[in-house]
Amino acid sequence: MITSNQEAFEFLYDRWGLVSVQVMISAVSAYGADTGSVQVLTLLSGTSETFSHEEEKALVQAMRYVEEKLPKWQEQRVVAMPDGQTLTIDGALVADD
Numbered sequence: 001m002i003t004s005n006q007e008a009f010e011f012l013y014d015r016w017g018l019v020s021v022q023v024m025i026s027a028v029s030a031y032g033a034d035t036g037s038v039q040v041l042t043l044l045s046g047t048s049e050t051f052s053h054e055e056e057k058a059l060v061q062a063m064r065y066v067e068e069k070l071p072k073w074q075e076q077r078v079v080a081m082p083d084g085q086t087l088t089i090d091g092a093l094v095a096d097d
Helices: 005-016 018-031 033-045 053-076
Strands: 078-080 086-088
Touching (some): 018 033, 018 053, 033 053, 053 078
């Protein structure tokens, strides 16, 4: 049972990897967490016929985690992932000052 937004993020990262984080960041930037999660769910469920109810719930929680962390991540531009990989935030996803 996933109990926190961060745990959900780590669960999905373990399941789908760095690409899922990039997709979540883009969706949150464009639509926000709630609408963005519908967009990502549609995309990911099209690539996996084993998309479970637990994964759907985790996606909504993970998107909220991304929405919460995104301003800091945009400021840092390089984000450490749970397994030690790093993700560089595309300049197009960083608001102009």
